Amino acid sequence: MTSATHHRESADDEAHKELDERKAAILEAVVTEYIGTAQPVGSGHVASAAGVSVSSATVRSEMAALEQDGYLVQPHTSAGRIPTDKGYRFFVDHLTAPGVLGPSERQQVRRFFDQVHLEMEDMLERTSGLLSDLTSCAAVVVGPSHEQAAIRSVQLVGLSPRLALLVVVLADGAVEKRSVELAEDSGAELLAAASAALAREVVGHLLSGAANFAPSGDQQLDRVLAAAGAALTEMAMGEENDQVFVGGPSRLAVAFDAVETVRSVLSILEQQLVVVSLLRDVLDRGLSVAIGTEHGFEPLASCAVVVAPLSVDGFEAGAIGLLGPTRMNYPQALAAAHVVGERLGERIGDSLGRTSDAPASEPDRRGSPRKDGERRGRG
Amino acid sequence: MTSATHHRESADDEAHKELDERKAAILEAVVTEYIGTAQPVGSGHVASAAGVSVSSATVRSEMAALEQDGYLVQPHTSAGRIPTDKGYRFFVDHLTAPGVLGPSERQQVRRFFDQVHLEMEDMLERTSGLLSDLTSCAAVVVGPSHEQAAIRSVQLVGLSPRLALLVVVLADGAVEKRSVELAEDSGAELLAAASAALAREVVGHLLSGAANFAPSGDQQLDRVLAAAGAALTEMAMGEENDQVFVGGPSRLAVAFDAVETVRSVLSILEQQLVVVSLLRDVLDRGLSVAIGTEHGFEPLASCAVVVAPLSVDGFEAGAIGLLGPTRMNYPQALAAAHVVGERLGERIGDSLGRTSDAPASEPDRRGSPRKDGERRGRG
DNA sequence: TCTGGCACTCGATTCTACCGAGTGCCAGCC
DNA sequence: GGCTGGCACTCGGTAGAATCGAGTGCCAGA
Numbered sequence: 003m004t005s006a007t008h009h010r011e012s013a014d015d016e017a018h019k020e021l022d023e024r025k026a027a028i029l030e031a032v033v034t035e036y037i038g039t040a041q042p043v044g045s046g047h048v049a050s051a052a053g054v055s056v057s058s059a060t061v062r063s064e065m066a067a068l069e070q071d072g073y074l075v076q077p078h079t080s081a082g083r084i085p086t087d088k089g090y091r092f093f094v095d096h097l098t099a100p101g102v103l104g105p106s107e108r109q110q111v112r113r114f115f116d117q118v119h120l121e122m123e124d125m126l127e128r129t130s131g132l133l134s135d136l137t138s139c140a141a142v143v144v145g146p147s148h149e150q151a152a153i154r155s156v157q158l159v160g161l162s163p164r165l166a167l168l169v170v171v172l173a174d175g176a177v178e179k180r181s182v183e184l185a186e187d188s189g190a191e192l193l194a195a196a197s198a199a200l201a202r203e204v205v206g207h208l209l210s211g212a213a214n215f216a217p218s219g220d221q222q223l224d225r226v227l228a229a230a231g232a233a234l235t236e237m238a239m240g241e242e243n244d245q246v247f248v249g250g251p252s253r254l255a256v257a258f259d260a261v262e263t264v265r266s267v268l269s270i271l272e273q274q275l276v277v278v279s280l281l282r283d284v285l286d287r288g289l290s291v292a293i294g295t296e297h298g299f300e301p302l303a304s305c306a307v308v309v310a311p312l313s314v315d316g317f318e319a320g321a322i323g324l325l326g327p328t329r330m331n332y333p334q335a336l337a338a339a340h341v342v343g344e345r346l347g348e349r350i351g352d353s354l355g356r357t358s359d360a361p362a363s364e365p366d367r368r369g370s371p372r373k374d375g376e377r378r379g380r381g
Numbered sequence: 382m383t384s385a386t387h388h389r390e391s392a393d394d395e396a397h398k399e400l401d402e403r404k405a406a407i408l409e410a411v412v413t414e415y416i417g418t419a420q421p422v423g424s425g426h427v428a429s430a431a432g433v434s435v436s437s438a439t440v441r442s443e444m445a446a447l448e449q450d451g452y453l454v455q456p457h458t459s460a461g462r463i464p465t466d467k468g469y470r471f472f473v474d475h476l477t478a479p480g481v482l483g484p485s486e487r488q489q490v491r492r493f494f495d496q497v498h499l500e501m502e503d504m505l506e507r508t509s510g511l512l513s514d515l516t517s518c519a520a521v522v523v524g525p526s527h528e529q530a531a532i533r534s535v536q537l538v539g540l541s542p543r544l545a546l547l548v549v550v551l552a553d554g555a556v557e558k559r560s561v562e563l564a565e566d567s568g569a570e571l572l573a574a575a576s577a578a579l580a581r582e583v584v585g586h587l588l589s590g591a592a593n594f595a596p597s598g599d600q601q602l603d604r605v606l607a608a609a610g611a612a613l614t615e616m617a618m619g620e621e622n623d624q625v626f627v628g629g630p631s632r633l634a635v636a637f638d639a640v641e642t643v644r645s646v647l648s649i650l651e652q653q654l655v656v657v658s659l660l661r662d663v664l665d666r667g668l669s670v671a672i673g674t675e676h677g678f679e680p681l682a683s684c685a686v687v688v689a690p691l692s693v694d695g696f697e698a699g700a701i702g703l704l705g706p707t708r709m710n711y712p713q714a715l716a717a718a719h720v721v722g723e724r725l726g727e728r729i730g731d732s733l734g735r736t737s738d739a740p741a742s743e744p745d746r747r748g749s750p751r752k753d754g755e756r757r758g759r760g
Numbered sequence: 761t762c763t764g765g766c767a768c769t770c771g772a773t774t775c776t777a778c779c780g781a782g783t784g785c786c787a788g789c790c
Numbered sequence: 791g792g793c794t795g796g797c798a799c800t801c802g803g804t805a806g807a808a809t810c811g812a813g814t815g816c817c818a819g820a
Binding site: 435436437438439442456457458459460 | 792793794799801
């Protein structure tokens with residue numbers, strides 16, 4: 003079901019080649035109902051669903067076939083059926099209308115973005131709240147990494163005679179700080195001189211750029227610069243921990259029936275590194291939904307993850323993710339992630355000042371950065 | 382066992398005047414066992430507990446009396462008994478040995494503080510993790526408020542022609558930022574001039590101090606200063622949101638049996654304002670434990686909160702809190718909160734540089750700030 | 761090829777019986 | 791008087807049987 007396989011032009015039954023139209027409709031009915039009720043779905047219900055106009059007997063035999071093919075399972079004989087991960091996958095790939103938010107949600111998003119004008123962190127944080135409100139899932143918002151932002155300002159601020167704070171402002175508006183212990187008491191003039199020297203050296207460069215300072219002759223100054231340089235390097239290393247905001251984890255408490263599952267999923271969410279790399283991984287594989295074990299991350303096998311890139315001026319600058327049970331409401335989640343991701347991206351673009359002289363500012367460089375239209379499935 | 386009530390020299394039965402020694406021992410046995418097993422405790426178990434050397438029949442009649450007095454309840458006739466909030470309260474006030482951590486925990490704490498040397502935020506964050514590991518509760522660490530810290534440095538950094546970032550460094554090492562929109566394109570010189578003017582005006586003052594700038598004659602400069610002043614004010618307002626770190630919320634998933642309780646407690650934890658003010662309130666009332674409804678906050682009625690002040694150089698600079706079910710392990714939680722709070726306070730004191738010239742730096746000003754020895758009860 | 765019908769399955773629910781941990785009370789003992 | 795062993799009683803929890811009903815598979819007929 004890669005886009006390659008997929009764009010072959012042929013009749014519907016060929017496009018969905020694995021499943022004829024009726025089976026697809028039945029699968030859709032099962033998934034939809036199961037998402038709503040969390041109960042195994044029987045042939046009777048499916049037969050009476052819109053979009054299916056055959057008798058329950060026919061539905062039964064089709065459902066048996068779907069089970070054979072791995073799209074459905076029966077929890078036990080003589081019970082209704084439940085979608086498998088594969089079933090959800092088909093649903094997401096083929097059966098989901100290009101999700102639109104309901105009017106009230108749409109308004110909620112609009113109002114949110116009209117009203118929010120804050121520093122980046124607050125905005126991201128509150129966005130994660132918005133997303134979890136919209137979808138009743140836990141939401142993760144990963145903010146832009148600062149790796150590509152040039153240093154705009156460096157300053158050493160004295161806190162006490164032997165302690166200074168190195169404050170670095172990046173072009174994207176982020177501020178990093180790190181305390182620097184000084185070997186000897188240093189006065190304001192020394193720190194000012196050091197700040198100036200530092201600024202000459204690193205302003206305009208990336209944080210990760212090496213910081214080597216030519217000896218200036220002044221030993222005291224050189225010692226301070228060395229300490230500051232070390233702090234800069236540490237800062238660049240430590241920059242892996244992006245800004246991650248998790249919204250509405252409490253939603254998960256009701257999403258699963260087993261407490262143990264809740265606990266383990268929550269504890270995953272606490273490890274932000276894991277979450278971020280999971281989202282990255284899913285995005286990099288070109289997915290916008292990872293269902294069950296598709297992401298290969300065992301502890302979240304009973305979850306589905308919906309991701310959307312956060313693109314700012316055409317660049318992928320982060321990600322937003324929704325985490326819920328595999329029986330989550332995919333259309334809604336996809337729509338919410340998509341819309342909010344887009345709006346947030348624009349918003350960040352605005353607040354960075356679009357006329358910024360950051361490297362590469364031509365407004366139209368669509369080529370290389372992934373431009374996603376309605377991409378939503380595996381390809 | 383409040384220090385005040387407690388130091389009265391009289392027989393034990395007077396110190397515990399509400400409960401004779403045997404009742405106290407029985408109550409202790411019930412609480413201890415219930416904390417361990419989460420099952421109603423019957424007279425048989427109590428009778429065979431260390432510290433109780435009477436028959437189960439006697440225990441029964443004592444337990445009936447304890448129930449009469451409101452220390453215990455029976456979930457239903459002919460079941461064992463469960464402590465009430467009042468029962469836990471007595472336990473905490475009178476029966477808890479001045480909690481000591483086990484050797485392995487002690488070592489864990491030591492190792493943690495030996496190894497952690499980071500910026501404040503990371504340290505607080507990781508401390509919340511440590512606490513939740515130690516106690517199997519959710520932990521909250523509220524960092525020092527910046528209200529009392531003087532401004533050390535102010536700087537306007539240009540991000541784009543019409544957007545600047547106001548960066549304020551406080552004496553405690555905190556860095557605040559806020560973006561400032563400029564009415565017109567402003568060059569580096571203008572921003573530098575504005576920074577200098579701002580610095581002259583506010584460095585050494587508190588953030589909350591009013592920022593009024595005498596017109597300088599230069600209209601362009603004045604406009605920038607006005608915008609920056611507004612940003613400063615906003616910053617001071619917004620400063621309510623202290624640095625709050627919640628560790629190990631996933632622990633709560635297993636602590637309660639009703640999922641709904643889990644959800645609601647988790648969602649409380651998401652609202653950091655609420656949590657902070659709750660901790661403040663409990664601390665202000667001189668408690669170190671708030672059990673059940675004692676804090677008057679309905680949604681957490683089934684929880685107990687253990688708090689410890691975070692005092693830096695004798696000042697209360699924040700708080701640490703532990704949140705768990707009322708049947709949490711109080712001795713352990715109290716000990717952990719106490720020890721970690723103390724160590725963290727020292728640590729923060731160190732990293733602020735004890736020779737800081739912040740207002741009032743005499744090393745020995747014990748009077749006004751609350752000096753808590755073994756305070757643990759109702760104060 | 762679809763449908764109605766039918767026999768069958770099996771989880772969920774209900775009911776009953778019963779067990780046993782726990783209680784309250786009381787008579788007797790120290 | 792206070793503690794203890796003994797006893798009758800309570801009542802939640804568990805086990806087993808009966809029942810219900812949603813759901814299935816299969817088949818004969820339209």
